[in-house]
Ligand code: SF4
């Protein structure tokens with residue numbers, strides 16, 4: 001799908017949306033009648049793997065029964081990381097995978113923002129395989145590749161070649177949260193050895209990603225997206241909260257309306273999420289769904305940090321604005337308090353927002369969305385430093 005065609009695909013203004021209402025389900029409750037819709041699959045670029053349109057994300061997850069039900073419902077892609085919850089996500093995956101290894105593709109790796117060397121990558125892969133009780137990973141993906149140096153780290157392809165030769169990993173990808181994801185992932189495409197890319201994508205900020213994803217598709221590189229919830233703040237607006245289920249389906253339908261996207265990585269907080277995602281996969285974005293996305297966009301336009309990092313260069317103190325605001329989002333809106341605090345604690349002191357207390361906030365001048373960055377950072381500091 002070309003950029004123009006996609007742009008006219010998911011937005012209310014174009015009228016190119018179905019007027020059918022999204023069927024509501026029980027949302028947060030356990031579903032006793034089983035899935036009502038079938039899973040759909042897309043080819044993950046040149047890997048040739050047929051993966052489910054929704055991927056089971058394990059950040060903040062440790063609840064095995066939900067995963068088992070999701071697999072029964074057709075979810076066959078599981079995304080994890082050795083560093084999620086200090087290893088707890090991989091440990092929790094072990095028992096579930098023992099029963100269903102042949103039904104799923106497993107994606108894992110380690111955080112790579114400190115440019116691990118080849119030996120570290122190989123050693124940590126062995127640890128991951130042992131933790132999950134696996135012989136191999138389908139998809140080896142270093143996470144948090146947040147600088148160009150991370151993406152081009154020569155240890156990654158060197159280690160991967162050894163993993164592949166030993167039968168411990170089949171395909172290589174790269175994942176980033178960076179605000180500069182377009183140049184970085186374009187570089188990843190150009191390097192030629194990455195088979196898939198993972199990054200954020202949502203209806204609040206997406207235009208520059210359309211070309212990137214299309215270029216990836218032209219190179220037969222799979223695209224897995226996350227953060228489609230755009231901050232998950234619907235409970236702050238009554239009209240949106242009442243339509244919470246419909247909004248969550250609209251967000252996923254919107255992301256999947258781009259045929260260059262292979263799969264959406266999502267959090268399965270409960271059994272109801274399975275049917276909710278199946279409904280979204282099988283439903284075109286409705287007129288009402290598109291209107292809810294517009295309402296959400298208007299409500300949070302000037303308070304949602306897009307992680308764009310445009311303000312970074314304005315800070316004389318090197319505060320990690322985008323990362324800290326992301327951890328604040330995990331804490332406040334995702335319910336991942338412990339994980340958010342751990343991530344914040346992992347930042348060097350010099351990158352934390354202590355200097356904001358006495359600063360005139362030049363960063364705010366560079367924020368294209370008008371965020372009150374200083375106040376948000378101080379709020380983040382208070383919540384993430386709680387004992
Ligand atoms: S308020 Fe000042 S110290 Fe804080 S991030 Fe902005 S520029 Fe940096």
Ligand code: SF4
Nearest residue numbers: 305306308309311367
């Ligand atoms: S505060 Fe604004 S400029 Fe800074 S990363 Fe967030 S959206 Fe971008």
